[in-house]
Amino acid sequence: LALQNEMFSALSYATSKGFRIHPDAFALLSGLDKDVLNVVKEIILLKGRHENAPDGSLILVDDIKNFIQPRHDEVAIEQKSRILLDPTPKINTAEGAEGYAALFRSRFEKSMRIFSQRPDSKRITKISSVKQRSSSALESKPQSRKKGQPADQESSREDKYDNENAGAATFVVAGLLMSKRSKKAAVELVIDDYSGTLSALAVSEEVKNYASTLALDQAIMMELESTSAGLLVRKVVSPDIPDHISNRSKSEAYAVLISDLHIGSRHFMEAEFKSFLGWLSSEDELAQRVRFLCIGGDLVDGTGIFPEQDKELVEIDVSRQMARVTQLLATVPKHIKIFAIPGNHDPGRRALPQPAFPVQGSGGLYSLDNCTVLGNPAFVELNGVKILMYHGQSLDDIIAAVPGLSYSNPAEAMKVLLRARHLSPIYGGRTPIAPEQEDMMVITEVPDILHSGHVHVVDVASYKGTLIVNSGAWQSQTKFQQTMGITPTPGIAILVNLSTLEPIGRDFKLTQ
Ligand code: D5M
């Protein structure tokens, strides 16, 4: 009778708070050797905090189980997120040449602000004032390409400098790298700082090697020496990121980084991806600690992206490809927050920066309440850890332009982006860039994690305190990739322990 009374007061309490108790949960409670009213009070307190829980007003068997045998320190794992930057609402595209002029001006100004944080930037002088000081030496203007114009391949005439400026006067300039050409034993660098344009020769091996890692159109700072042989580059540097200690999560929460699902493609590895999704919902100790899922673009395969793509598609309708994405992501447990950005295969505009998926034709992606749909690139903060998500289109141009880089180690190419403090520096290559008034591809703030995909090869590196992750793919090798000599490493998810920034690769490839 005492038990019945206790159950009655528990039930009345729940009802008074707008909660119902599932019959199975009721049965479980009746058998409990505990203060039942107190248990119900605690559960309601806990559930009340998750105001959006779908079964918020119903007490289930699982709630009681969770309460009487809490798994690990689940409740203690925090989940705080903030969007630091999303290009979607900021898209402000101008027309043609004028637009590109604004874009490059913005790039220049943002980059100079980054340089100004370095102690050696105190010496920066304007090119125009350098020219005034040593006008005779610099009179013969180098033929540089206009900003926003692809480099012309014709070699410009040799620039001759007079001898009268010999005497090792050095000065420092900073601007955008407009051209880079090999000339006999030297490399000619042309820099523009909006006060003027200047050409100088890199002759030492050290400077030439560093110059080879620079991307065209990125910001650089150069120390120059006026010699009888002309202007020589004594030192050239990228804005770069400083050595730093990254932010950490207080609790051992995990973020899972994935990209390049290519749903709709015949090569989408559905079984492996479902195995991954199953793991997210499993009792696995690590899976239980996952609070965030970052998806770095190419969710679908799209249509008309590469020649004869339709032969490789199982679903030719992009909206239906997107609906399939939504269906699969709907199985991600609701306590995991999803952040998704588009890639070059996804619906919406192709040019960078890309706004978030258009709502129309997104197959209901926006209806998942644990999914945040963002543009490319996007900057998010997860439990205090700043993650720069960028699909990685420009990696094709970087890998093609910088000697020593290849598709098998994309993290090295991603280092070039961090050094350039720009996600897509090269203009006029394979990566379409929109004439935005503001250059949103400048890496203004140092990220704790740089997450890209696109290359379909998993690669992880640490650079000056920033964790670099290329998260591979869930698509096996396509014919096109075969002809390009690209060997993907699909079916691997990268887990990052946000309290240590330690990455763990988890392989979901099924061996048959
Ligand atoms: O890119 C998948 C892979 O294919 C990635 O390594 C880049 C490479 N790729 C994509 N497009 C091209 C072109 N046009 N040339 C050379 N390599 C390319 P995805 O974006 O998934 O198709």
Ligand code: FE
């Ligand atoms: Fe891809």
Ligand code: ZN
């Ligand atoms: Zn891609």
